[in-house]
Amino acid sequence: TAxxxxxxxxELAGDKGAxxxxxxLLEKVGFSxxxxxxxxxxxGGEQQRVAIARAFIGTPQILFADEPSANLDSKNGKMIEELLFELNQQQGTTL
Incomplete structure (x- = not known):
């Protein structure tokens, strides 16, 4: 499932709050x-939003995002763009 x-x-990293x-994270990408x-x-766009949520689950230091909104409509694309920058600020992730 998503x-x-x-x-x-x-879970693989042993995080009890996974x-x-x-x-x-799925709520943040509009997928609750x-x-x-x-x-x-x-x-395809929904799969892409799930992938973005998965990319942020481990609080990565660096995230390579090549066209992260390519399969999304303009509304969801804008939401994902804002979310990426928000998570960048909150978690200190380099995009």
């Missing part, structure tokens, strides 16, 4: 209503 996909890196952190959906049930 939730399990985002949780996986944190589910809560993954849920919060589809947590239990499988990748085959998602559009």
């Amino acid at each position: 939730l399990e996909n985002v949780m996986l890196p944190a 589910k809560n952190q993954a849920t919060e 209503h589809r947590l239990t959906q499988y990748p085959s049930q998602l559009s």
Whole structure:
């Protein structure tokens, strides 16, 4: 599921709060209503939003984002752009 996909890196790292952190990140990318959906049930843009949430689960120091909003409509693209810069400020991640 989308939730399990985002949780996986944190679970592998032994993070006990993986589910809560993954849920919060999915909410930030506007995906809280589809947590239990499988990748085959998602559009390309929805899969991309899940991937962005997964990229931030481990609080990376550097994140390479090549066209992170390429498969998104303009509204969601703008939201993701703002989110990337917000997470950059909050977590200190270099984009």
